Amino acid sequence: MSYLAPFAAPVPLTTRALQALRRDILTTRLAPGETLSEATSAERLGFGKAPIRAALARLGEEGLVQPVPRRGWVVSLVTIRDIHEVFDLRLVLEPEAARRAAANPAARADAAALARLDAVCAAGYRPEDAETALGFLDANRAFHVAVAELSGNARLARQIGRLLDESTRMLVLGLRRRDRTGEMAHEHRALITALARGEGEAAAELMREQVGASRAMVLAALTAPDATISV
Template identity: 40%
Template sequence: MQQTGRASNGVIKAASAEEPRLRHDDAYLRIRRDIISCQLSPGQRFTEAELMDRYEIGKATCRNALLRLLQDGFVVSQPRRGYFVKPISVKDVDEVFDLRLELEPMAARLAVGRVDLDQLVRWEKACREDCVEMDIADQIKVFLDANKEFHMTIAAASDNRRLHSFMRSLLDEMSRLAALGFGFGGLKPGIKSDHESMLDAFRNGDGEEAARIARRHVDAFRGMTMDKILVALRDVSAELPITRQGRT
């Protein structure tokens, strides 16, 4: 049965079932975004109460978000110890880049003749945006968000829904690895030439060249990030302070 409530002007108003769902979605997305950007550090332990305080959310919203994050694999639960942000291991790094080396050349090859070049140019420009007024953590986040959308635009143009869906999950994991490594080193990544070469291959309609550049690009980024991630995994503290955000 639909619930109703009385508005201030006396008119009977239906209570929308969308409102709690939207609150749940917003909390889940904010926590997920903070895990991917390593604002919540790999291995960090937390309680429901700490999440409720940090994000200013209620218990039902918090539990809904935690359930979804557990299903995503971004959070793990241990009996009598509470919740932990899923740690990052060297094996995780190898698996993510091994899969990118296989899937991104395929996506690039399939995207030739379909990809929106204007959109790719916009994301490529956003990747190399200076953002000097931001601190380095925010600069890295802006780069990683734009870089993800550059590659997701290609994946979407592959016209393969499963590839597109898998690439989104894979690039979220990759963004977390890069946020840890480059954030710990205080350095923004730089990959301008590969993106521009890929754009040229798309303009020329050369699927094999696009695939070759995609593989080279992933391999170069792997080399660029691996040492930084290893240093971060060895030295970074797993505990970060809990700070307050907005209640949902």
């Protein structure tokens, strides 16, 4: 019998650099259009240039950054087309996931877990408080992914997770102008109730309304005459 305590394998430096840069981009700590260099990114994050170089190349494949000759990299802009494409897909997939989730007997058992995630969302989004802001964003994503997973279709849940990652940056930009977190928390609670009661059509409609309202918020914020960021 071995008495060695189990230990987690160390996370590769490139993976850690990728996670840090992706989080900074998605939360707009690195704003759309901001220029990045390997040297400054390595110094800021405390990594060597090699893992930063590999991480930026990966983010380039994901479309979050773009190479600029003799300047390094630039954080990709958020375009109106991006917003419509991402939210159009969310409107196709998430209401159907909610409808299927309501037919899943596990939805009742998981209602308490969904409520705990919603409680974090209800605390609100305060951009001046980094931990609270990140907690809200993580909980909101986790809530939507949890609903998608209850659909019983793992591929559907993964696709929704990817779309939520893409829409995180858009949501942050929208919330800076209008705090809709109270409304979102109310929508979450209504959705939890519909799921627990097995009301598929009601769950689908509630999800459709929530995703649609978030898109409207983002578009209003980024197309306002006095918007502080170009899209």
